[in-house]
Amino acid sequence: MAGLVEDLTPREDALSLVSSALGFPWGIHGGDNALCVQGCRILKDIVSDEDFPPFPRSTRDGYAVLSSDCFGASAGNPAFLRLAGEVPMGVPPSFRLNAGECALIHTGGILPEGSDAVVMMEDTDSAGDWVELKNAVQKTDNTVSCGEEFSRGDVLLQAGRKIDFRTSGLLAMAGVMEAESAALRVGIISTGDEIVPPGTMPLPPGKFRDVNSALLTSLIRGEGYQVSYYGIAEDSKNLLASVLEKALGECGTVVISGGSSVSMRDHCSSILEDLPEPGLLIRGILMSPGKPTLIAGLKDEKKLVLGLPGHPFSCFLSAYTVLLPLLNAMIWGKPQGSWRKIFLPSEETVFGHSGIEEFIPCILREGRVFPYPVKSSFSKALALSDGLYRLPASQETIRSGEEAEIWLW
Amino acid sequence: MAGLVEDLTPREDALSLVSSALGFPWGIHGGDNALCVQGCRILKDIVSDEDFPPFPRSTRDGYAVLSSDCFGASAGNPAFLRLAGEVPMGVPPSFRLNAGECALIHTGGILPEGSDAVVMMEDTDSAGDWVELKNAVQKTDNTVSCGEEFSRGDVLLQAGRKIDFRTSGLLAMAGVMEAESAALRVGIISTGDEIVPPGTMPLPPGKFRDVNSALLTSLIRGEGYQVSYYGIAEDSKNLLASVLEKALGECGTVVISGGSSVSMRDHCSSILEDLPEPGLLIRGILMSPGKPTLIAGLKDEKKLVLGLPGHPFSCFLSAYTVLLPLLNAMIWGKPQGSWRKIFLPSEETVFGHSGIEEFIPCILREGRVFPYPVKSSFSKALALSDGLYRLPASQETIRSGEEAEIWLW
Numbered sequence: 001m002a003g004l005v006e007d008l009t010p011r012e013d014a015l016s017l018v019s020s021a022l023g024f025p026w027g028i029h030g031g032d033n034a035l036c037v038q039g040c041r042i043l044k045d046i047v048s049d050e051d052f053p054p055f056p057r058s059t060r061d062g063y064a065v066l067s068s069d070c071f072g073a074s075a076g077n078p079a080f081l082r083l084a085g086e087v088p089m090g091v092p093p094s095f096r097l098n099a100g101e102c103a104l105i106h107t108g109g110i111l112p113e114g115s116d117a118v119v120m121m122e123d124t125d126s127a128g129d130w131v132e133l134k135n136a137v138q139k140t141d142n143t144v145s146c147g148e149e150f151s152r153g154d155v156l157l158q159a160g161r162k163i164d165f166r167t168s169g170l171l172a173m174a175g176v177m178e179a180e181s182a183a184l185r186v187g188i189i190s191t192g193d194e195i196v197p198p199g200t201m202p203l204p205p206g207k208f209r210d211v212n213s214a215l216l217t218s219l220i221r222g223e224g225y226q227v228s229y230y231g232i233a234e235d236s237k238n239l240l241a242s243v244l245e246k247a248l249g250e251c252g253t254v255v256i257s258g259g260s261s262v263s264m265r266d267h268c269s270s271i272l273e274d275l276p277e278p279g280l281l282i283r284g285i286l287m288s289p290g291k292p293t294l295i296a297g298l299k300d301e302k303k304l305v306l307g308l309p310g311h312p313f314s315c316f317l318s319a320y321t322v323l324l325p326l327l328n329a330m331i332w333g334k335p336q337g338s339w340r341k342i343f344l345p346s347e348e349t350v351f352g353h354s355g356i357e358e359f360i361p362c363i364l365r366e367g368r369v370f371p372y373p374v375k376s377s378f379s380k381a382l383a384l385s386d387g388l389y390r391l392p393a394s395q396e397t398i399r400s401g402e403e404a405e406i407w408l409w
Numbered sequence: 410m411a412g413l414v415e416d417l418t419p420r421e422d423a424l425s426l427v428s429s430a431l432g433f434p435w436g437i438h439g440g441d442n443a444l445c446v447q448g449c450r451i452l453k454d455i456v457s458d459e460d461f462p463p464f465p466r467s468t469r470d471g472y473a474v475l476s477s478d479c480f481g482a483s484a485g486n487p488a489f490l491r492l493a494g495e496v497p498m499g500v501p502p503s504f505r506l507n508a509g510e511c512a513l514i515h516t517g518g519i520l521p522e523g524s525d526a527v528v529m530m531e532d533t534d535s536a537g538d539w540v541e542l543k544n545a546v547q548k549t550d551n552t553v554s555c556g557e558e559f560s561r562g563d564v565l566l567q568a569g570r571k572i573d574f575r576t577s578g579l580l581a582m583a584g585v586m587e588a589e590s591a592a593l594r595v596g597i598i599s600t601g602d603e604i605v606p607p608g609t610m611p612l613p614p615g616k617f618r619d620v621n622s623a624l625l626t627s628l629i630r631g632e633g634y635q636v637s638y639y640g641i642a643e644d645s646k647n648l649l650a651s652v653l654e655k656a657l658g659e660c661g662t663v664v665i666s667g668g669s670s671v672s673m674r675d676h677c678s679s680i681l682e683d684l685p686e687p688g689l690l691i692r693g694i695l696m697s698p699g700k701p702t703l704i705a706g707l708k709d710e711k712k713l714v715l716g717l718p719g720h721p722f723s724c725f726l727s728a729y730t731v732l733l734p735l736l737n738a739m740i741w742g743k744p745q746g747s748w749r750k751i752f753l754p755s756e757e758t759v760f761g762h763s764g765i766e767e768f769i770p771c772i773l774r775e776g777r778v779f780p781y782p783v784k785s786s787f788s789k790a791l792a793l794s795d796g797l798y799r800l801p802a803s804q805e806t807i808r809s810g811e812e813a814e815i816w817l818w
Binding site for chain 1 (some may be wrong): 447458462468499568570581582623627628689705753777778792795
C-alpha cells in the first residue's frame with residue numbers, strides 16, 4: 001500500500017505514458033457490421049464517393065426563379081413572372097427557364113436550368129399563368145447547392161465515431177450501408193473473497209454481489225466494445241494468474257476488478273509485474289476516487305491489462321476516466337472519454353482537497369448545477385447524478401457562484 | 410398548406426393536448442428482459458427487497474474503533490488502542506471490541522460489534538499489539554451504515570429508466586437480474602416519389618436516399634424501443650392507407666415520414682383525418698424546423714400515429730422533441746425527452762425570429778457553447794453539433810454573452 005501511495009501518477013500523465021510505452025494506436029482488427037448495428041464504433045474514416053446533392057435542390061416549397069428577375073421585389077412592388085411549369089419530384093426537370101419565367105417547385109426538387117434561387121410559397125400569389133413575387137431573393141436562397149452536404153473525398157465520419165442517431169442519417173444519405181467497426185473484446189475478472197455472483201439471493205452475511213462486473217459490462221458495451229466475463233477469481237495468486245492467462249488469450253484487454261483483501265491486491269500487482277515487456281506501468285493514479293488503479297501492458301502481444309479498485313464508485317470512476325480513454329487511444333490514438341465537458345457556475349460550494357484531482361457527482365436542476373448531496377452511497381450517486389465536478393489537483397474548493405468544470409454523462 | 414400554417418399549436422401544448430385527448434399513460438404491456446439487455450427501459454418501479462448493506466461496513470482500509478476512544482487524537486497527541494484482531498473479508502467478525510480496542514479492517518469489511526467508525530490506515534502506525542491513531546474520527550466516519558445504500562421498500566429505479574452503466578451496477582448490488590421492459594414497437598413508413606432505399610448506388614438523377622427511416626430507426630432504438638420498417642410507400646392514398654393499416658396492426662405507434670409532394674401530404678393528412686376517435690389532433694406545430702408535424706391517435710385501440718416532415722433535419726427535430734416525449738408519455742405519463750437541459754452564456758450572437766419556438770444546432774468547444782456555423786447542411790449539423798439552442802417563441806435573438814437555453818444530446 002505504501003508503495004502505491006508513493007507512486008501515484010497524475011491521470012493525464014498516466015494516459016500519455018501508457019499510450020507511448022505501448023506504442024498506441026495498435027491498428028486493431030475490425031469486423032464488418034451492417035449500418036443498423038446501433039452503438040458500434042467505426043474503425044476507419046468514412047469517405048464520400050460522390051458529391052451530394054448531385055444537383056442544386058430546393059429546400060422549400062415555392063417557385064424556382066433567376067434571382068436577378070425579382071431584384072427589389074416587395075409586397076408593395078411585386079415582381080411578376082410567367083409560370084413555365086412544375087418541377088416533378090424524383091426526376092430532373094425536362095424544361096429550362098428563360099428570363100422572366102419561374103417554375104413551381106417542392107422541397108427536394110431539382111432546380112431547373114436557368115434558375116438559381118427559390119422564392120417561398122408564402123411570399124407568392126399565383127394567378128393563372130402568372131406568379132406574383134412579393135419578396136426578393138439572393139442567388140442560392142432556399143436551395144442547397146451541388147456538393148453542399150458533402151463532396152467526393154470528404155471525410156463523412158471520423159474513425160472512432162459511434163453509430164447512433166447523429167450519424168445514421170448521414171450514412172444513409174451517402175449510401176453507406178456497412179462500416180468496419182472496432183472488434184475489441186474486453187475480458188472482466190472479478191476478485192474478492194466477499195464477492196458473490198450478482199443473482200445471489202438472499203445475500204449471505206458478509207458477502208457483496210458482483211456489482212463491478214455488471215457495471216463494467218454496461219459501460220464497455222455502451223462504448224461500443226464487446227465483453228467476456230471470467231467470473232470471480234479466488235484469493236490465490238496461481239488461480240488468478242491462470243484466469244488472466246486464459247482471458248489474455250481471448251481478449252485484447254483484460255480488466256481485473258479489485259479484491260479488497262490486501263493479499264488479493266498483492267497477488268494482482270505481482271502478477272502484473274511478472275508480465276512481459278513493458279509489464280506494470282502505473283501503480284496508482286493521483287485521483288480520488290480511483291487511486292488504486294494499476295495499468296500494465298504487453299507491447300509485442302498488443303494486450304492491455306488494468307487492475308481497478310474494488311469499491312464500485314471508485315471502480316466506475318477509474319473505468320470511466322482511465323480505461324475508456326485508453327481503449328480509444330489503443331484504437332484511434334486519442335485518449336478520449338465519453339463525457340461532455342462544460343463550464344457552469346456551481347449553485348453551491350463544493351469542498352475538495354488540493355494536491356489531487358477529484359471527481360464529485362453533480363446534478364442538474366432546471367439547467368443549473370449542484371453537488372449531489374449524498375456522501376458515499378454508490379447506488380444513488382451514479383443512478384441519480386448527471387455527471388461529475390472535476391477539481392484539478394491545483395483546486396481545493398469551488399465556491400458557490402464560481403465557474404466549475406463539469407463532465408456530463 | 411394554408412390550413413397547416415393557420416393551425417400551428419405550440420409544441421408543449423401539443424404534447425399535453427395529445428396526452429390528455431388519448432388518455433396517456435396507456436399501461437403498455439412489457440416483456441421480460443435479462444438485466445444485461447443494454448438500452449432497455451424498465452416498465453415499472455424497481456423496489457428493494459432488502460436493506461443494503463445489511464451490516465455496517467468499512468469504506469476504507471484502516472482500523473475499526475469506537476469513536477469515543479480516539480476523541481481529540483492528533484499527530485502530536487495520538488491515541489493508543491490494543492489490536493484485538495483482523496476482520497476477515499466475506500464473513501461477519503467472530504469477535505467484538507471492548508473499550509480501548511481496535512481491529513484491522515479492509516474496505517468492505519463488516520464492523521465488529523463495539524465499533525462505530527474506521528480510522529484510515531494512513532492516519533495510523535502499528536507496533537505489535539498496539540495501534541497509534543493520529544486522527545480523531547466521528548461516529549460512522551469511513552463506514553456505510555446498515556441500509557444506507559437502500560432499504561427494503563425503497564424505489565431503486567423509477568419506471569422509464571434505461572439500463573446502462575448508471576443503473577446496471579445498482580441493480581446488480583440489489584440482486585435484481587431481470588426487469589420488465591417496455592415492449593413498444595414503432596412502425597416506420599417512408600413516402601415520397603424521390604425517395605429510394607438507403608443502399609441505392611449510384612443514386613439515380615433526382616432521387617434521394619431514405620435518410621429519415623435510418624435516422625428514426627436509430628433514434629427510436631437508442632430510446633429503448635423496437636422498430637419495424639414498412640418501406641417506401643408510393644404516392645397513392647389507397648396504397649398508403651393499406652400500409653398504415655398493416656403497420657397499425659403490428660405496432661403501437663406508426664410514424665409516416667413525410668413525402669415532399671403536395672399530393673402525398675394531402676393523402677397523409679386525409680388518411681389521418683379518417684382515423685377513428687379522436688383521429689387527427691395536431692395539424693402543425695409552432696416550431697422551426699419541424700412545423701409540418703401531424704399527430705393523430707386511436708384512443709380505444711391505443712395507437713398513436715405521427716406524420717413527420719420530409720426534410721431530414723426537420724424530421725429529426727420533430728422526432729426528437731415531439732415523438733420521443735410522446736412515446737414516454739404514453740408509457741410512463743411524462744412527456745420527457747432525452748436531452749440534457751443547461752443554461753450557458755452563448756459565445757456568439759444567435760439570430761432567430763420571435764413568434765415561433767426555434768432550435769438551432771450548437772457546438773461545445775473547450776466547454777463553451779457556440780452556434781453551429783452551417784446554414785442548412787443536415788449531415789454536418791447533426792453529426793458534428795453537440796445539441797441545440799432553444800429559443801422560446803418570445804425570444805428573437807440571443808446576444809453574445811447572454812445566457813441561452815441549451816439542450817445537449
